[in-house]
Amino acid sequence: MFSLEFDLNTLQTIPLFNNIINSLHDGVLIADQDGIVKYVNSAYLRLTGVSSRDVLHKQIEEVRPGARLPEVLKTGKPLLGIRRKVRSIEYIADISPILLGGKVVGAISIVRDITEITELSGKLKDFTHKVQELSNRVRQIHRAQYDFSDIIGSSPEIRKAKTLAQRAAAGDSPVLILGESGSGKELFAHAIHKAGPRCNAPFVAVNCAAFSPQLLASELFGYEQGSFTGALRGGKMGLFEIASGGCLFLDEIGDMEYDLQSKLLRVLETGEFMRIGGTKPVQVDVRILSATNREISSLIRESKFREDLSYRLNVIPLTIPPLRTRIEDIPLLVDFFLERLSRRRGKRYAVSPPAINILNQYDYPGNVRELFNILEFAANMSDTGEIMPKDLPILSKVRPQISVRRALTAAARASEKDMISRALKNYGNSVDGKRKAAGYLGISLATLYNKIRQYDL
Incomplete structure (x- = not known):
């Protein structure tokens, strides 16, 4: 009759057997078909915190309360990934039946230390949380x-x-x-x-x-x-x-x-x-x-x-x-910027009609950004909060003929729009027609497309 204990004793007589098993980082426990512990290696003793005399030749249920090994002996089916914790050590046990001729003659439990993995997992969760916090801050920035x-x-x-x-x-x-x-x-x-x-x-x-x-x-x-x-x-x-x-x-x-x-x-x-x-x-x-x-x-x-x-x-x-092509927006922008300056400084600002007239005549090469700069300068120069022409840094740059130049510019744009419209009518709106129209007008095809968008043709 087969004896698991006899075979284990025989194995232990093989040179280096115990050295090999005890060099494993994983713990090993072997029990016979009656649940009697027949063998444990040093890693098992270290992980579970027991001594060999505490467990060898004793019923597994007595020395390891809650052990699942008897269940494997009874069903003949392995149990994998069972998590256990002894003091500060966490480990996972994989329990498999030992079969001979289709009959369960014992069971083996392989125990792996996951304490370090668990600690690293906890740190990973902490870092993941911090990364999420930083990600949220980045989104806010x-x-x-x-x-x-x-x-x-x-x-x-x-x-x-x-x-x-x-x-x-x-x-x-x-x-x-x-x-x-x-x-x-x-x-x-x-x-x-x-x-x-x-x-x-x-x-x-x-x-x-x-x-x-x-x-x-x-x-x-x-x-x-x-x-x-x-x-x-x-x-x-x-x-x-x-x-x-x-x-x-x-x-x-x-x-x-x-x-x-x-x-x-x-x-x-x-x-x-x-x-x-x-x-x-x-x-x-x-x-x-x-x-x-x-x-x-x-x-x-x-x-x-x-x-x-x-x-x-x-x-x-x-x-x-550009701002010079939408003069009617200047009063709205002036009101908007002065409201912002008033909130920032805790003082109400307004623009006198003569100052508005000057602002409406300027060309604004720096566009809306320059308008705000002009108003901020004027607010600093104003004694009363009402911006006068003398407070404007552009006063010396504005001349009456500017309004004439604006009229001429508007007339030039109207003439250009009319010429482009006629060319398109003559040559057609196909790609080839537009290419011919661009050649007739003496401009590139890309410029023609920009003008078509500009004048909404």
Whole structure:
């Protein structure tokens, strides 16, 4: 008749058997078909905190209360992943039957220490919580500050721009915002994101003209530890990763270095990139909004901007009108800015009619940004809170003939619109017809398309 105890005794006479079993990091307990413990190794004793004389040749249920081994002896089915804890040690037991000729003659329990894993799991949960907190803080830092109600104006030009921007906001396509410096391109970018489907995700803005090519690359794509001298320990997450799920606003995109444009194009086409010094691709899901005050078509002709990148960025072109073309918006903007200054300073400000007349005559090369600068200067110079002509820094720059020049400019625009309308009528609205019309007018096809949008033809 088979004796498990006899076979274990025989095994233990084999040279190195005990050394091999006792060198295991996992604990081993063997019991016969009656649940009598026949063998334990040193790891089992260490993990469970018992001595060999406490368990050997004794009923398993007596020395290990709650043991599941008898259940395995009874059913002949293994039990895996049983969690137990003794004092500060946590372990998992896998119990399997020992079969001979289809009959259960004993059971073996393999015990694995998971104390360190449990501690690491707890630390991982803590770190995950901290990462989530930091992620929430990042979302608070990188979020859109303005919406369409912050875009002040009632002129046809600004209403047309807002309408197009609101339609663009509803989708997920790239938007290229064109306009002079200070015209409000970033304001429109904020509003588009805030009104779009990604509004609860980050809005990250970066000025491409403010960094050297190398520094801009590290800002956009991040870097791995040790990738270059001065790299932070642990590396750095790039703005693409921070903006993932939301929008990345690339201001002054026309100033981006040519070689870096290739890397940007790859991200737009594949949705992935590699950190500087990295070897693993990083997947991102980002909507791109970009802006420039430069003529992209001219940059392409000068080989300073990639034409294929322009196709990716310029899916929805949005032109912001300069302030000099929407004079009727100046009083509204003045009221808005003076209200802001009044709240900030705790003092009421107003503009006298003569001062408004001067403001209406100025050309504003710096656009809305310059108007606010003028008003802030005037508020500081005002003795009473009512801004007079003498308080305006542009007083010496405004001449009566300016209003004449404005009339001439308006007449020139009307004449240009009429010429383009006639050319289109003569040559047709097909692509070939527009190309012929552009040749007749002596302008590029891209300029013709811009004029068609400008004059709503």
